[in-house]
Amino acid sequence: MNIHEYQAREVFRQHGIPVPPGEVATTPEGAEKIAAELGTGVVVKAQVHAGGRGKAGGVKLAATPGEARAAAEKILGMQIKGLTVTKVLVSPAEEIEHEAYVGAIVDRSNGAVVLMASPEGGIDIEEVAAKTPELIYKESVDPRYGLLSHQASRLAYKLYAGDASRARQASDIIQKLYASMLDAGASLIEINPLITTKSGELKAIDAKMNIDDNELFRRSEIAELRDVEAEAPEEVKARAQGLTYIKLDGNVGCCVNGAGLAMATMDLVKYYGGEPANFLDIGGSSSPEKVVTALQIITSDPAVKSILFNIFGGITRCDDVASGIVEATKEIELSVPITIRLTGTNEDEAVKILEAAGFSAMTEMDEAVQKAVELAKN
Amino acid sequence: MAIYADSNTRVVIQGITGRDGSFHTHHMMEYGTNVVAGVTPGKGGQKFEGKVPVFDTVEEAVRKEGADASVIYVPAAFAASAICEAADSGIELIVCISEGIPVLDMLRAARYVTDRGARLIGPNCPGMISPGKAKLGIIPGQIVEEGPVGVVSRSGTLTYEVVWALTSAGMGQSSCIGIGGDPVIGTDFVDCLDAFEGDPQTEAIVLIGEIGGTDEQNAARHIKEKLSKPVVGFVAGQTAPPGRRMGHAGAIISGSSGTAEEKIAAFRANGVEVAERPVDMPEIVRRALNG
Numbered sequence: 001m002n003i004h005e006y007q008a009r010e011v012f013r014q015h016g017i018p019v020p021p022g023e024v025a026t027t028p029e030g031a032e033k034i035a036a037e038l039g040t041g042v043v044v045k046a047q048v049h050a051g052g053r054g055k056a057g058g059v060k061l062a063a064t065p066g067e068a069r070a071a072a073e074k075i076l077g078m079q080i081k082g083l084t085v086t087k088v089l090v091s092p093a094e095e096i097e098h099e100a101y102v103g104a105i106v107d108r109s110n111g112a113v114v115l116m117a118s119p120e121g122g123i124d125i126e127e128v129a130a131k132t133p134e135l136i137y138k139e140s141v142d143p144r145y146g147l148l149s150h151q152a153s154r155l156a157y158k159l160y161a162g163d164a165s166r167a168r169q170a171s172d173i174i175q176k177l178y179a180s181m182l183d184a185g186a187s188l189i190e191i192n193p194l195i196t197t198k199s200g201e202l203k204a205i206d207a208k209m210n211i212d213d214n215e216l217f218r219r220s221e222i223a224e225l226r227d228v229e230a231e232a233p234e235e236v237k238a239r240a241q242g243l244t245y246i247k248l249d250g251n252v253g254c255c256v257n258g259a260g261l262a263m264a265t266m267d268l269v270k271y272y273g274g275e276p277a278n279f280l281d282i283g284g285s286s287s288p289e290k291v292v293t294a295l296q297i298i299t300s301d302p303a304v305k306s307i308l309f310n311i312f313g314g315i316t317r318c319d320d321v322a323s324g325i326v327e328a329t330k331e332i333e334l335s336v337p338i339t340i341r342l343t344g345t346n347e348d349e350a351v352k353i354l355e356a357a358g359f360s361a362m363t364e365m366d367e368a369v370q371k372a373v374e375l376a377k378n
Numbered sequence: 379m380a381i382y383a384d385s386n387t388r389v390v391i392q393g394i395t396g397r398d399g400s401f402h403t404h405h406m407m408e409y410g411t412n413v414v415a416g417v418t419p420g421k422g423g424q425k426f427e428g429k430v431p432v433f434d435t436v437e438e439a440v441r442k443e444g445a446d447a448s449v450i451y452v453p454a455a456f457a458a459s460a461i462c463e464a465a466d467s468g469i470e471l472i473v474c475i476s477e478g479i480p481v482l483d484m485l486r487a488a489r490y491v492t493d494r495g496a497r498l499i500g501p502n503c504p505g506m507i508s509p510g511k512a513k514l515g516i517i518p519g520q521i522v523e524e525g526p527v528g529v530v531s532r533s534g535t536l537t538y539e540v541v542w543a544l545t546s547a548g549m550g551q552s553s554c555i556g557i558g559g560d561p562v563i564g565t566d567f568v569d570c571l572d573a574f575e576g577d578p579q580t581e582a583i584v585l586i587g588e589i590g591g592t593d594e595q596n597a598a599r600h601i602k603e604k605l606s607k608p609v610v611g612f613v614a615g616q617t618a619p620p621g622r623r624m625g626h627a628g629a630i631i632s633g634s635s636g637t638a639e640e641k642i643a644a645f646r647a648n649g650v651e652v653a654e655r656p657v658d659m660p661e662i663v664r665r666a667l668n669g
Binding site: 106108109111112113126142143144182185187212213214215217218244246248256257258259260261262263264266267268269270271276279281284312313314315316343344345364365366 | 454455478479480481482485486488489493504516517518521531532533534535536537538539542559561562586588589591592593596612614615616617618619622623624625626627628629633634638654655656657
C-alpha cells in the first residue's frame with residue numbers, strides 16, 4: 001500500500017524527524033488559507049501515488065497566498081500518470097543549501113533491510129544508482145540485532161564528512177527513519193531530499209513510504225491511511241472480496257486462479273496478438289461469490305470485448321468456478337463472449353454444470369487463449 | 379532418489395487441526411506421505427483422523443515421534459513464529475505454505491532458520507512433492523508422475539500447468555519444488571539447482587520464474603558456472619506493468635529491474651533455453667533429455 005507524502009511526513013514527525021510544517025488542501029481556497037496562515041512563501045505539491053510529480057508540473061512555488069491559490073487551481077484535477085490529483089500539500093518554501101538522500105528498503109537478495117544514503121539528493125535515486133553508483137553509501141542491517149548506532153553514524157559521516165554538526169543530525173535522523181520503517185511496517189522508506197538549510201539544519205522535505213500489505217492486519221492506524229479515492233474503484237472492490245485486480249489497457253478480460261498462471265495467461269494473450277484488459281487472480285479457494293465479483297469487475301470495463309477464464313484446479317475446484325460463472329451470468333447481462341478453460345480437480349462436474357447452462361468448456365490453455373483473442377477482434 | 383524429502387521423511391504438520399491444515403494433511407496422507415505428528419497449541423492429546431498424534435509443541439513431536447520435516451499451515455500472524463519454533467526444535471526441513479507473512483518478520487525468521495542449520499521452503503508456496511514418495515504441501519498428487527525431470531518454480535498453479543504438460547507428454551518428475559512468491563524466502567533457485575545437480579534421478583531441470591527481484595538472473599549465472607545437467611527456463615509476466623504488485627508480494631517490477639525481458643535475456647546469455655509458452659516446455663525438455 002502506498003501512503004501520501006503528507007501522511008508519511010506525519011509518521012516522521014511522530015518519530016522526531018525534523019519535518020517542516022504544512023497542511024493538505026483539497027480546494028484552491030484551502031491552499032490560499034494555509035499559505036496565509038504559514039505567512040511565508042510556500043511550495044504547493046500534488047499528493048498522488050506516482051513518481052515524477054515535479055516533471056509533470058505537480059510541484060509549484062508560490063510567493064503569496066494568491067499565488068498558492070493559483071498554483072493549487074492548476075494542480076488539483078491534474079492527471080499524473082493516469083491518476084487525478086485531489087489533494088495538495090502546502091508547506092513553507094525552504095532555502096536550500098544542499099540536498100541529500102536517505103532511505104531504507106528490504107533487500108531481498110540479502111534478506112536484510114539496507115539503509116542507503118547519497119549526497120546526490122533531490123533526484124530519482126535510481127538515476128544516481130545508474131550514473132554514479134559510487135555516490136550511494138549502504139549499510140546492511142542484521143535482522144538479529146537491528147540497526148546499530150555506529151552504522152547510522154558511519155553513513156552520516158560519509159554524507160557530511162568534515163561537518164560534525166550535520167553528521168550528528170543525520171545519524172539521529174537515520175536511526176529515527178529505521179524506527180519509523182519498523183513501526184509503520186514499511187518495505188520502503190525515503191527522505192528525498194534531506195535538505196540542509198542556510199542555517200545548517202537538516203530537514204526532511206519529501207517523504208515516501210510503501211507499506212507492506214501483509215502488515216495491515218496488525219496496524220489499523222496505518223491501514224486507515226489508505227486513500228481509496230487515489231485508487232481505481234474496481235481494484236478497491238476486488239480487494240474487498242479477496243481478489244487481486246489490476247486494470248491494463250487491452251480488451252481481453254482475464255480471470256485466472258493463481259498469480260503466476262494469471263501472468264502467463266496475459267503473456268499468452270499477447271503472444272496470440274491480443275492485449276490483456278487486466279490481471280485478475282481469484283486466488284486458491286474460489287467460492288462462487290468470488291467468481292461473481294470477478295465477472296462484475298471485468299464487465300464493468302467498457303474496453304473488454306471478450307472474457308477468458310483460465311482455471312487449473314488444484315485447491316481451486318473447477319465445479320466451484322463453474323457454479324460461480326453460471327450464478328454470475330444470471331445476475332449480469334453478458335454482452336461479450338466468454339471463453340472458459342478449466343482442467344484439474346472436479347473438471348467433469350464443472351463441464352456438466354457449464355453445459356447444462358449452455359456454456360462450453362475447453363481443456364487446453366493455448367486453444368482457449370487463441371479463441372478469446374479471436375473473439376475480441378469481432 | 380529425489381531432493382529434500384522422500385518416503386523416509388517423518389513429517390509433522392503445524393496447524394493440523396485448522397481448516398486448511400486438516401484438509402491438506404488428509405491429502406498428504408492419502409498420497410502416502412509419512413505424517414507422524416501434528417501440532418496445534420492447546421490441542422495436545424488429540425488424534426488426527428484417529429491415528430496421528432497431536433501435540434502442543436513441535437519439540438514434543440520431534441522427541442516423541444522423531445519428526446524431521448514440518449509443513450506449516452498456520453495463519454500469517456503466527457507463521458513466522460511457527461517457522462522459528464520448527465527450526466529451534468531440530469526440524470531439518472520446514473515447508474511453509476502460509477501466505478501473507480509480513481516481510482519484516484520473515485527477515486528475522488529466515489535468518490533464524492539459517493543460523494540453526496535448517497532448510498526453509500517458502501513461505502507463500504505450494505510446497506514440494508517427490509512423486510511416488512512424499513508430498514509436503516498442496517501440489518495435487520494426480521498431476522505428477524515419477525521420472526527424471528526436476529521442477530523448481532516461484533509459482534503455484536503455473537507450476538501445475540507445466541508439470542501436468544510434462545506428465546501428459548510422458549515425462550515424470552524427480553521432485554517439484556515451489557519456492558514461493560514472497561520477497562524473502564528460504565530455499566532459492568540456486569539451492570534447488572544444486573540439489574537437483576547432485577540427485578542421480580534428475581536428468582533435466584525445469585525452472586519457472588516470474589517478474590521481480592534478481593533470483594532468475596543469479597540462477598542463470600549459476601547454471602553456466604556450476605551445472606552439468608540441462609536446464610529449461612520460463613518467465614511469467616512479460617506483459618506486467620512496472621510498479622504494480624502482480625499478486626505475489628515479490629512479483630513487482632521496480633524501476634527498470636526485475637522485468638521478464640531482463641530475466642529471459644540473462645537465461646539466454648548463459649546458454650539456458652527459454653520456453654516461450656508453457657505448452658512448448660515438454661518438447662524442449664524431451665530434446666534436453668535426449669541430448
